[in-house]
Amino acid sequence: MIWSYSTIEAVKKYLPGYSNNSVLSYKPTANTTRIDAINALCKIGEPFDLYEINSAEDISKELDSLFYDANLIKEDMRRSALIASLNHIVKGELSKNSNSTKTYLKPNSPITRAEAATMIYLFLNSTLKN
Numbered sequence: 529m530i531w532s533y534s535t536i537e538a539v540k541k542y543l544p545g546y547s548n549n550s551v552l553s554y555k556p557t558a559n560t561t562r563i564d565a566i567n568a569l570c571k572i573g574e575p576f577d578l579y580e581i582n583s584a585e586d587i588s589k590e591l592d593s594l595f596y597d598a599n600l601i602k603e604d605m606r607r608s609a610l611i612a613s614l615n616h617i618v619k620g621e622l623s624k625n626s627n628s629t630k631t632y633l634k635p636n637s638p639i640t641r642a643e644a645a646t647m648i649y650l651f652l653n654s655t656l657k658n
Contacts, residue, residue: 532556542568563605563635565644566618569651570608595620595633602635609633617650 536545536554543564545554587606591598594613601609612618613633620631639647 539568542571559638561636562618562633562639562643563601563609565639565647566612566635567605567608569617569647570611573651573654594630596623596630597632597634600635601633605635609635612647612651615650615654617647617654 532554536556540554543560584603584606587610588598590610591601591606591613594610595601598606598609609618613620618633620633622631
């Protein structure tokens with residue numbers, strides 16, 4: 529898609545393409561996932577890096593305490609998910625049958641425009657305060 533080339537080139541650092549047998553493609557008409565959007569915002573806000581999180585084990589423990597479906601978050605996006613959660617940029621969905629504060633992030637679900645707008649709004653408020 530020629531019309532999208534310059535846009536894709538400009539944002540590929542934040543919203544990378546997909547690998548299929550070592551061949552990268554962008555799929556400009558495909559939906560993006562919640563975790564892709566979270567990761568993109570955290571990459572944009574990298575200079576703000578509001579929390580010092582060291583080990584992958586610490587990140588996993590924290591994510592497991594926050595989200596029932598933390599195991600579905602790709603390894604290279606786990607730090608972003610935690611930073612976004614700790615900065616209240618993303619919230620999961622509560623379980624209907626639980627009194628727990630633990631939620632479902634649904635990282636691989638498509639993101640709606642309303643969810644994306646909310647995350648961007650919360651991101652801007654979070655990063656502008658620091």
